[in-house]
Amino acid sequence: MGQSLERREQDLSILRLMYAVSLRIGDEMQRLSEARLSHVEILALSLINTSPGLSQSDLGTGLNRSPVYVSRMVDELEKADLVERRPHKLDRRRKVLHLSEEGQALFQKMRDRAIELAAEVFRETPAERLKIMSVQSKRIADRLHLVTAGRFVA
Template sequence: MQAIRGIIGYALRRAQLSVFDDLIQTLEEFHLRPANFSVLYVINENPGLNQSEISSALGIQKTNFVQVVDRLEKAELIKRCRAKHDRRSHALYLTDKGAELFYKAREQHKQHEKRMIERLGPNGREQLLPLLWRLTSE
């Protein structure tokens, strides 16, 4: 069993499961999944981005992203508007209801982040994030 603990992919997956378990519990009271929260977060920070830009930024396949957007729109958390520069695409915005829910969820998300930082210990976040980003193609 010890040998598998030295495999990067295995360690990353175990860490991801642990972090997501805490995040899922954190967002549960808002009826949000991590992907939905991420979409709301990006829209809040970048109102008016189109669906392709957001799906690309989050690494969500376009076909899956359409389903996420449909659910968020049906829940009246976001709205689609024709993009000003490209009438074929839709710009996304939070609704008032979406903004209110996002801000409440973000406050709880801050507590989640605090718990993860505490687990990492002093300077753990500052060490971990650059290493994780090195593993991505970005």
């Protein structure tokens, strides 16, 4: 049968804390971008940096955003000279996304700050506990993706 009310409240409390941590990190990254970027745009830069040559469709999937939203966002990032649309190597009709030089520089600045924050936050956390937290966080992210799959936000 269903979980107890106490367990459901505990689960919700954990998700709230994870959300608060995410927002706090996003706010710090936004500060580094001099408030030019939204939290979603910052995540987009991260995804493009991790997978250069990413399609807009794949970016939308990674961001859980609609194709229209992603297209407009990429237009803005391109105007800000942070992202470049380049021709696909095999399909001339398709464009793929890469960070521009300015986008790479900004992303590196944000990444360096995130590494500093992580080092300070986890300074007293034993390596074994970090490993467990990493595995559990990945499991939570994967499960959340499955539970919400197909529900695009704006």
